Amino acid sequence: MADIVIDRVRKSYGALTVLKDFSIEVADGEFVVLVGPSGCGKSTMLKILAGLEEASAGTIRIGGRDVTDLAPGDRDIAMVFQNHALYPHLTVASNMGFGLKMRGTPAAEINRRVQDAARILDVEHLLGRRPRQLSGGQRQRVALGRAIVREPQAFLMDEPLSNLDAKLRVHMRAEIGALHQRLGVTTIYVTHDQIEAMTMANRIVIMRDGEIQQIADPETMFERPANLFVAGFIGSPGMNFLTAEACNGQVQLFGQPVPVTAAAAGPVTIGLRPEHLEAGRGAVTFEARPVLVESLGSEKYLYFEAPEANRPPRRLARGDEDHRGDRLIARLMNAGPVAVGHPMTLSFDPSRLHVFDPASGRAIR
Amino acid sequence: MRTRPLPRLFLYASVILTCAILLFPIYWLVVTALSQPDQLRQLPPKFWPDQPRWSVFGAILAERPILLWLGNSALAAIGAVSISMVVSVLAGYSLSRFRVRGGQSLGLFILTAKMLPATLLVIPLFGIFRTTGLIGSMWSIILAHATLIIPFTTWMLKGYFDTIPRELEQAAMVDGCSPLGALVRVILPVSAPGLAATALYGFVLSWSDYAYARTFLTNAQGNWTANLGITTMKGEYISNWADISAAAILVALPILGIYLFLERYLVGGLTAGSEK
Secondary structure, three states: OOOEEEEEEEEEEOOEEEEEEEEEEEOOOOEEEEEOOOOOOHHHHHHHHHOOOOOOEEEEEEOOEEOOOOOHHHOOEEEEOOOOOOOOOOOHHHHHHHHHHHOOOOHHHHHHHHHHHHHHHOOHHHOOOOHHHOOHHHHHHHHHHHHHHOOOOEEEEEOOOOOOOHHHHHHHHHHHHHHHHHHOOEEEEEEOOHHHHHHHOOEEEEEEOOEEEEEEOHHHHHHOOOEHHHHHHOOOOOOEEEEEEEEOOEEEEOOEEEEOOOOOOEEEEEEEOHHHEEEOOOOEEEEEOEEEEEEOOOEEEEEEEOOHHHOOOOOOOOOOOOOOOOEEEEEEEOOOOOOOOOOEEEEEOHHHOEEEOOOOOEEEO | OOOOHHHHHHHHHHHHHHHHHHHHHHHHHHHHHHOOHHHOOOOOOOOOOOOOOOOHHHHHHHHOOHHHHHHHHHHHHHHHHHHHHHHHHHHHHHHHHOOOOOHHHHHHHHHHHHHOOHHHHHHHHHHHHHHHOOOOOHHHHHHHHHHHHHHHHHHHHHHHHHOOOHHHHHHHHHOOOOHHHHHHHHHHHHOHHHHHHHHHHHHHHHHOOOHHHHHHHOOOHHHOOHHHHHHOOOOOOOOOHHHHHHHHHHHHHHHHHHHHHHHHHHHOOOOOOOOO
8 A cells, every 4th residue: 555646747649738737646545536527638647657658747656656667567556447358368266366477476375365355355156257257247346356466555447337337336336435445555546427436535636628627525526616617517416507797795696686705706607506405485585487397206306497697608517417508407305296387486595605707717715 | 030931031042052152163073083084074964973982082192292292281381370470460469559650551551462463472582582592492482471471461460459458458567467478468368269260361371372382392392282283183185183183172171170170269259258
């Protein structure tokens, strides 16, 4: 186990820069998740960390040792790939022991460590099988097993759950979390799924276009997003955005003055999370006419139009699966029956509002 | 799902017709070999001889050094395929995995060699082998066949390596392999079906060559390959087509045997299960 220091790592392909001065210090035993949309550079960063790609600039230190120019096998890290990358011609036991064999570990020691890892991951009965004889979940467990038998200084995981179905993904998410708690190995995990990031990470690194947008623990990321992109990316459904004019610590929202931070002045973008809207009267109350209601059992997603004056000028980035257009969403718990087209009373606490500079996208606090 | 009977009938008829067209020359070769020489030109032709001459194979093996010719063909093919596979694995893997300046042009340049007819290369190769003193030696035919095989096998293997996920060798490198180690320990075993198919194709190319053997080995009877040897069985005025056909069957048998042996590799999908 070791700490990892990534210092101003840059990656360019000719004129195209895909990673811009990436820096982070990962503490010993920490679970850090790199998250962002496709093409944001998160997988490139992981490959540079693994030594599978060369950095154009910057340094990487693992456990105090400069590994920037070392071959992948000399970095003492283990990697779990999205498509498992199990060796199809080897049995599960040989797959798991391959790395140790390459390092000249005695056969008895390999066997002991493979058995131990297989016991932890509950794949003991599969050791004699070949990868093609395993289910998706079993393959991923074996891929994890191949990583843990090496007892490396750090685990690197590149979207390891993306190829699994939704139910199995939730299960494996919990297993990886439990495994990290048990082994305490420093882990850097790449995903495009913000739910994975929020549920598994000690700290999240949100990336966009090769740049870090924010590094924070999941709660801070949710409660205090650094900019519009982070605000829209984290949370499901994503944050609602409204435009307004701030003056003397107030904005006009839903036709009434609402207090915001005194630092805001001029045109601002206001963010309000769907779960911070409530049915019934509250600190700021307004009438909304639902155009669509999605019921998920205990909770309902209520879609309604934003007032003309607060409608955002452009579509703001929220998340890959958010196609609401200009509509706002309220996520209501135990709201009772809600009819489409009938006005209903909604409210929110103004202290829950997020204020952003529409030009730079930065949060104003 | 139920299919309608008429299209199904048409499909089966087409398959049977195609197989008949493909197999008829082989069948006729066997009929010719087993017939008495004087029965070959009779009309109407007999589709199976009254008394098949099974002894013809033993007779021509006793009369002609067919086993020597087969041995020479095998030596030439094994030598040429060995050289070709080493070169093609490295070249095909490089073309598949590494982006180097001019790499694409280099690949296309290799491809142009595929477009030239083999006979076009006979004269320059003859000049080279005469200068190096290889005319009449097995090396001439091994090297000549390698020049014929390498462009094909390089592109076949490049195509095969393209289908293997890069993550496999990346995983091997993280596990401690060098790039060459990852190729040898992971990529080549995984490529067994592709290597077998490519090697078999190269073997057939070498085994079926006549032009190079005729040019480089004519004056060295001890090094004649099977194809070259068989043509010497054709007389100037009279040819015993039954014996020639029997010899042709003996020459075809090793290829058939190799194909049957490698068949499980050719159709096997060994990469199944490595990734989802």
